[in-house]
Amino acid sequence: MTPLADARELLRSNFGFSDFLPGQAEVMEAILAGRDVIAIMPTGSGKSLLYQLPAAAAEGGLVLVCSPLIALMRDQLRTLSDSGVGAVALHSMQADEEAAASIDAVVSGRARLLYAAPERLAQEGTQNLLRSIRIRLFAIDEAHCVSHWGHEFRPDYRALGEIAWKFGAPPMLAVTATAGPRTRDDIARTLFSRPPQIFQHSFARPNLALDFAQKRAGLRQIVDFARKGLGKGRGKESGIIYCNSRNKTDALARELSRLGFDAPTYHAGLDAHTRAASQDAFFMREGAVMVATIAFGMGVDKPDVRFIVHADLPTSVEGYYQEIGRAGRDGAPARALTLFSPAELALRWRVPEAADDSQAAAGDYARRQAMARLAAAPGCRFQRLLREFGEESAPCGRCDHCRGGPLAWPRRLSSLALGWRAALASGFAAGGVVVEEGEAEISAAAPAPLAEPTLNDQESPLTVAEARLLRALEAERLVIARRRGIAPRAVASEQTLRALALEKPGSADDPRLREIADAAALLRVIGDSD
Structure with a gap:
């Protein structure tokens, strides 16, 4: 049998899947051949299997996975518990006894897969331990964290390429769901000593409908959206509501609970026990609506999430895409609503003083401006979103600007006008509200004064x-x-x-x-x- 055929057998026997998802097999074949790989694949396309399956197939050696969040490691260890793959983690929240047990499992060879935080890999003791072990594959999860242009930059990720050299330059795999052209190039340049093979799959999500709306006072918009059922799931839908502050997260969760929602909350200000209990509640209870900051969700896989609400405008298109991608991972229809104010748009267009001489500030400004462009886009939302990732597409037919046919053009014109007002209020227009060629379909329905x-x-x-x-x-x-x-x-x-x-x-x-x-x-x- 070929390595890929063996992997298919393990996929069925250890993981319970009948076959690879679209796009997985070609990436897996390159990994099993020992090539360096960058895999840019949308949320829900099975990126974690790309390093978990080689761990199950390994006859000798360790698959090392750099993972940015303890919650992410915890979630993946839970999913691996029935797969027969010996997997452990090393991170700062472990008790000494738990860390010692993980180290012993790695040294003895019982563990085939090790999750470690980038901060832990930077420690000399961890590096000395791993130098003595054959690393079969070094996987970098959420690889966009390496780039100033990515939406979740982590300085410790910048050193991972050098750390790989200390481990003997094993084959490397970098995976992410959110990397535009600049971020992708930064990943290749920073992490890899050899030219990687790049697999970039479409970012389109045909089951996901996008809506944007100006905020109104009160909770009516959020409550109505959360209560709007889809088919037989009416009243029992899971969802996530993202807020930009901890205080707003707590207040919104209290109000939703008062209205009868099962609304656990999650943010970095809560103690570890409370966060873990909230995450478990979300996974275990039907119809739970998690109210959270962006501290929640990276890598979390709950297939039946039916809706995502952003109670505030996200800070980047990459972050927004990753967060809405947590809905509809089972392939069934799902919805995403983003609420924003003109003041939030104006802030996105304002040029920071440091943008002239700081790469990090310039990258942050570019991300915020791209999000403002999406919120004020007069054309198809998904078409505009995909363009930010360098992908061209036809109108999606599902977003708030595509629904309604000719009757949609007043809403589109209103979005265009709102964007210009917000851009001018910020002090300059910054090229933010531009009718691009791919959005020109509004002109057929729009009145002549638009020209x-x-x-x-x-x-x-x-x-x-x-x-x-x-x-x-x-x-x-x-x-x-x-x-x-x-x-x-x-x-x-x-x-x-x-x-x-x-x-x-x-x-x-x-x-x-x-x-x-x-x-x-x-x-x-x-x-x-x-």
């Missing part, structure tokens, strides 16, 4: 310098409008100002300036910026 003069392709993001020039042009436009007693848009549209910031025409004779009410004044601003 505005465009001077160039609008898809390119602005640099920090161009964004500052755009802010100066908007200020000058306001001065001209007040002097003439006309609306600012009658001087020049937002898209026209953005084009000026990108192109910087040198004279009023440029044919692209014919429709600007006072081109000379705006050209002076451009000249002063050079």
Whole structure:
């Protein structure tokens, strides 16, 4: 039998699956051949099996898994308990006796798979222990944590490539559900000493419907969404509600419990026992609605989660994608609702002072701005989301902007207008609200007043310098409008100002300036910026 055929047999006998999920087999074949691999696969596509199955197949040696969260290790150890794979963990929350038992299992060879936190792998004692053991595969889970451009950057991940060398440079596997092109390149450059084979699967989730809405006072939006049943699951759906603060998490959980919801809570401010009890309740009780910060959920696999609510706007598209991906992992229909305020959008567009000279700050700003673009997108939500990951697609047909056919265009126009207002309120438009080519389907249903003069392709993001020039042009436009007693848009549209910031025409004779009410004044601003 071939290694892949043997792996299929183990898949059935040890893990209870009849066959690989789409995309798993080709990655597994590369891993079993000893090649270095990056696997970028959506949530629910079976990434953890890519290192668990080789551990079951190993006749000698250890599969080492770097995992960023203790809760994630705990969850995966629970799922492996019936698989026959000897698996242990090393992390900071263990009692001395438990850590000693894990070390003994590794040294004796009883453990074929070891989970360890990156901080633990950085310790000299752990490195000395693992140098004496043949590591068959070194797997990096949640590999986006290595990158400044990823949404959950962990400094200790940056050292994992050097640590691999200390272990004899074993074959490496990096897995993540959320890596755009920049993050993917950073993973390859930072972790691997050899060119890895990259497998990137589609980020599309055909069973997931996305909705965005402005926040209204009270809990009605969240309660109505949580109570909206899907088929036979009505009233017994599990879900997750994410909040951006611990206080809001606690308050919302109390209110939902008062209204009759089974609403455990989870955030980093709770003690370890309370967090563990909440997580167990969510897994064991039908219809539980976890109210949590983003501290909950990485790697957690509960197949029957039917909805995700973001009570606040997420800080990044990558984080948002990973969080909504916890719904519908069984393939059945699932929903995601994101609530936001114009103030949250404005904050996403504001350029931080450190963005000029700090890579981490620039990466953080880029992530926040991308999330604002998604919230204000006038076209298909999933099409916009996939574009952030470098993937083109047709409209999804399920999101709030796709549903309703021609009747959807007022909602789309409202989203576009809201985005521009929020961008201007932040001090500049930063290229955030742009009707891209892939979103042009709204124009057929939109009324003629939507059409505005465009001077160039609008898809390119602005640099920090161009964004500052755009802010100066908007200020000058306001001065001209007040002097003439006309609306600012009658001087020049937002898209026209953005084009000026990108192109910087040198004279009023440029044919692209014919429709600007006072081109000379705006050209002076451009000249002063050079």
